[in-house]
Amino acid sequence: MRTTRTRRTAAVTLLTAAALALAACGGSGDDGEGGDAAPTRAVIDATGAEVHVPVEPKKIVALSEQDLDGLLALGVKPSGTVNGRGQTTPPAYLGDLAAGITTVGTVAEPALDAINDLEPDLILAGGVADEARLASLRDIAATVVTYKPETDWKTAFAKTAETVNKTAEADAWLADYTTKAGETKTAIADHTGESVSIIRWNPDGPVVMLKDSFASLVIQDAGLVRPDTQQEPGFAHTDVLSLENLDKADGDWIFAATLQPGSAEALAEAKETPAFAALGAVEDEHFVEVDGTLWTSRGGPLGALKVLGDLTANLGE
Template identity: 45%
Template sequence: METPMTRTSSLRSRAAASAVVVVAAALALTACGTGQESGKGGSAEGPGKGGAAGTVSVTDAAGTEVEVPEKAERVVVLSELDLDAALTLGVEPVGLSAGRGQQGAPAYLADEAEGIEVVGAVTGPVMDKVIGAKPDLILAGQLKDEQVVAQLRKIAPTVVTFRHKDSWKESFAGVGEALNKKAEADKVLAGYDERVEELRAALGDRADDTVSVVRWAGNSAAVMQQGVFVSDVLKDLGVKRPAEQAEQGEGHSTPISMEALDRIDGDWLFVGSLDEANTKSLDAALEKKEFAALDAVEKGRVTKVDGSKWTSLGGPAAALSVLDDIEKVMVG
């Protein structure tokens, strides 16, 4: 169903207004503080019970109780999701781990994260650089190496913010607690839910279409199954997925051969790549007969998207941007 331009313009205006309200509310809450004026160790809106003066106690995703600063000032983030979450909550980290396939922050956060020192990569942190950043709080993503976590905890309070099975929303809520910004995080999540409902209504009949998402790296494709960031966003939106993508995946993405490419077909196909080299490789692949045979290709419904937000590990900023991309493509 084609949607009139007047409706699209109205939708975008409302979405923009909603985003401004969410950010403004978060900043206002940040400015007001959550117990700083009282000088107490905890606060009514704090994430956990009060600890020592100026700290609060939180239980992280690994089940460890950690005393964190009531208002952290020098935060190091060791995952894309933690970076996304911190920036969304008005906290600019002093150190970050490079995103997947990136030299620094994920491409969609490059402007917001400009100037933040890189202290590690997806493979792990560089301890000397973490020490040099002088953090008072470390958000360690889903870091599983207990020895590395133990080393980090000698540098600063360290919070493991999510487990493999956690959704981005659960992880974001955990970051909100670690940063003592639970109220702000709740506002952001409420704004996201409103945006989802708005877009679902705008899709109309196309809400029943099948949406396929593929990660392109090197010269091969990998499907994004259930249990990963973008699949959680699409599940919230309520769109259908190709059979294989409706199943739980064992890892981040599942490789698929060119000979089996028909398994990625859908009414709409979104293909994410992380850099210029992979984008060029994808352009060449789209000319091959295997891609040409797909219904989505024949109908002109293939969209190349930023893999740093679509096929990596994002937070609220990535989720809202994915919804914007879907709106532009599927609503018009």
């Protein structure tokens, strides 16, 4: 009888020791499966979906300029990204910061095979609304929609930071941005309240960026406004203006950008027309040509600082 009890006691002891050893080795993640799965944490993305993401992602693919900008601002270099709108490279304003990142298509058409080849453990899909595309991305790796098209850049940045477990760093970054916006406002104080027209000149003519577009929000932080003719809500741009309606592109200042091939030539031709010469901002020599990848696309925190820099360079003392 004693022998049987002894054997049972020994077996229980061995099982308990094995369980304790497994727990000590981290046999399961925070929210993940058992075995060798990396620990994960839950994030609620911009669509309301709960996504389990790696606590420490190793290979990230950013499928928008805004996600790429936000990651780089946080000191995180993704393995893959997409080309900027109208470009064959990541956004030009990011310069060397984006060097060496593999491109996997465009914002409109990311290449699933190229993404899969990178073997990512996290995909940031800001702005993606197509459910079929999201399903395909989720088959590759945990996929977080960091923003909807109408989301402002600060909110989008905060969600990108939350997804990669760097909320504290983003909070500090935004606080620093607020300080720099205040410094810019002081530097251009003589122009506080003046109107700034933001246009993109395409080969077939100019379009006006809407009131809630990226650069429009940044100039507001610096104490400037959009013209009365440019108060239409939205984050994209208007239809192309004809030369007869070019007065809608006017303001105390015009910041004009180009993106597509042939746009610079079209702008040069427009400058020779009477309608262009009659614009108040042109007469006052307040017409400024700027980087379209920065002023008329979706940007993030690094882009916002560059917009502030352009304002200081052109409106400051």
